[in-house]
Amino acid sequence: MRTVRCSAAVATLAMSLLNLPIALDDGGNGIPAPAAWLISLLGAVGVVTAIALLRSAAWAAPAVLTVGALNLAGAVVALVRSWDGALIGLVLSAAGTGLALAYVMAGRSAKTPQAS
Numbered sequence: 001m002r003t004v005r006c007s008a009a010v011a012t013l014a015m016s017l018l019n020l021p022i023a024l025d026d027g028g029n030g031i032p033a034p035a036a037w038l039i040s041l042l043g044a045v046g047v048v049t050a051i052a053l054l055r056s057a058a059w060a061a062p063a064v065l066t067v068g069a070l071n072l073a074g075a076v077v078a079l080v081r082s083w084d085g086a087l088i089g090l091v092l093s094a095a096g097t098g099l100a101l102a103y104v105m106a107g108r109s110a111k112t113p114q115a116s
Contacts, residue, residue: 001106008099009053012064015071015092016046018085029083042070061104068097
């Protein structure tokens, strides 16, 4: 369980760090300024949620799952528009989202009483 939690946090942190500078330099992709600032904001939120997940905050797992899903949607848009880094974003976002989902589901099954 700890390995899944840490792996989800690392994937989220990596994707978030890649999102941070988009508002200042989008790599020539022509991302509109409001969207670029939202991507950078998502990066900052992702860093906070990844650190919270590493510290086992109660709210962190659903937040990492949400950040991962938003990053995954953005990666699909980037892939459709043929932006640089879209494939990296897709892989990292899918990994972070999948691992966060596995962590959330494992936590729920651990809390469910076993029938005897």
